Each structure stands twice: as C-alpha cells, then as structure tokens.
Amino acid sequence: MIDFVYAPPQTPLDIVHQDASLIVVHKPAGLLSVPGRGAHLADCLIARLKDAFPQVLLVHRLDMDTSGVMVFARTPDAQRALGQQFEKRMTRKNYEALVQGAVRGKHGTVDAPLIVDWPNRPRHKVCAQTGRPARTTWQVLAPEDGNTRMKLTPITGRTHQLRVHMQALGHPILGDQLYAEDAGQGWPRLMLHAGMLGVAHPETGEEMVFRAACPF
Template identity: 60%
Template structure:
C-alpha cells in the first residue's frame, strides 16, 4: 500500500531553462501534480510554478519515481511537447534495481496493460482488454540477488515499467504497490534521461540526471 504522504523538503533542481522549456529533477516521494485533498496539494507542478509562474504540465512521473521532468513555459511549447509524448517521439531512459538475476540480459516485454479496477491504482496485464505496451531492457550488472537494469519504455502506460518487471518475476525493489515488503526506503526507479525536440528550433535536446541509488 501507499504510505502516508510526506513529500521531501528539497530545493528545486533545475537542469535547463530557456524561454520555452524547463527541465528539472523530480525527487522521489513527491507527486507530479496535486492529488485529491489539501494534504496532497504539495507537488512538483506547484513548486515549479512558484518559481516559473508560466510553467505548464507536459507529462508526469509516478510519486515514488525520481528523475527528469520537462515543463512548457508557453502555450505553444505545451502543445508541441505534449505531441512529442503522444506520438512517441520523446525518448525516455530509466534505471532500476530489480529483485533477482534478470535473464536474458537484453530483452523486451510486450504485454498489454489495463487498470486493475478493484485494486486501483494498481495496473495489470490483460490480453483481452489491455492496451499495447512495450518495454525494452538491458541488464547493467547483477549481484547479491538483484539486477541493475536500464529500461526504455516504447509506450507510456501507467505503471508500465513496474508491472512489466513484475510480470518477468523481477519486481522493482522498494515498489510500494507491487513489492511492498522489500524493506527499501524508496522505490528504485529513476528517469535518467529524456530526449525530445525543442518546440521553437526543432533541434534535439537531451536532459540527464544520474540515479541517486
């Protein structure tokens, strides 16, 4: 189960800022957008807007995932960047620590996903009604009953990486929904790099933040 919401009191970590695009590092334990209720009001979006009042949401990361997030600073940039994600031109790279020794060392998970309605917000694999979902992975190293992996989601389903790793029998360590008894202080999933095009110049941009684990 999700733990009580106690967001980290950390300063805003800005990777890039220009007149159209802002890239920051989201800490783990902080919502991307406000939840329902005043106790879930603190989030990365409101913190960003306190410093950059014109900032607009483009995409999200799960509360317990850390890493690179971009925000638009104009309406035009929001439309452009949103389309980059919708049409899968944005390229996302994650790093995770998962349980067990993942074999083979290079592979892909092609399993359709859908919300598990009785157990929301959990998601599940469903071959009848699930939406197509594809994750590619590479094992970076494996030792002591766990593997460090790099993950490339080719689709953007809710909890995609978390459920795909669980489906392989190698849940992400510290995952409060899918591996709740692991005994880790945080979920070991980090959005390491994001590549997309600039909304004005069309030039490719790459934002990167090293995993803190």
C-alpha cells in the first residue's frame, strides 16, 4: 500500500453565495473540510475561509475526497439554525457519482444500516444487527463507457454512506480506494460530487438551493 501524502489543491476559494448569515463554497476534491490530526493536516477549507471571513463557523462536512457544495455559518445563531436542519434531516442534498459497471433499472433505494468497521478504520460496513439506520435513493442518469453516471440522494447522513451503499449495491464509486478495490485505481479522484444543497435561510426561512457543476 502506498503511504498517504496529503497534497490538497491550491486553488482559490470558489464562493457560490455569501450574505450576513452564511457562506456557501464549492469544496474541491482532495481538501479536508476541517483540520486533521497533526500540523501536516492543518490546511483545510474552514482554515482557508477563516483567512477571509474570521468569524466563519462549521455546520457540516464533506469527505476529503468528495467535491461539492458546503454551507458555513457567519454567526452562532445561523450555525444553530443550520445545524438543526441537518440534524432533523430538513435539508435537501443530491450527489452525482460515476459507479462501476452497468446498473440495472432506472432508480431504487438502498436501505442498509451502517457501523464503523473497527478493525479497518476509517472504513464503515453494513451491519443489520447493530448498524445505525441508513437510506439512500438512487437514479441512473446515463451509461458511460461501461460504467454508470448516477444521482444519489442520502435520506440519512451517515459517514461514508454513499460509498458503502454503492458498494453494497454491487456498483462501487470509481476512484474509491477504500471501498472499490480494483475500481479504485486508475482514476484521478473519487468520482463523487455534492452537486446540490437546499436549506432554509437561517434568518428569513426562505428556501435556498445552491448548486456546483460536476467537475468530471
């Protein structure tokens, strides 16, 4: 196994939206959402945001290898309001993924409880006995060179949920070196992108939908 070297992209911040309550950013693949353990993992999206917006506050996360839309709060009140929306599953989220092989059918649901795979952390696994409920709906967008482009909608928000559920479906996400085995190699990145996020504005209650174009 090749030793992991953290080399995040040095691209400028891609601000999708900002106002007095929140900031929405398009996170690139390969950049941590928050600092990891150790000085070598200090570079992350929220640290870069703090250079421009010192009061910015975390609301949710995306995996390092996943790109896409993230929302941050600019006040403690906004952080609480947005955090409750994520906790109560009041947000709307869609992801785009390129998965291995030809998926049968046009749409479906994966309902498979998940738990940490302790001997193999940070991996997670399906466990019907002790796993936490996890549900993902999927829709085929198009076949693509023997593989399949899909829209994935997480109903719950478990760690690595989409990655484990696609593996359980028999069509792991390409470029996923944790779960895709042979399909994890030969791709420039994890082929998973958070393309849409819908939230209620923490001040006005107005529904706001933010999008970031899929880069693959």
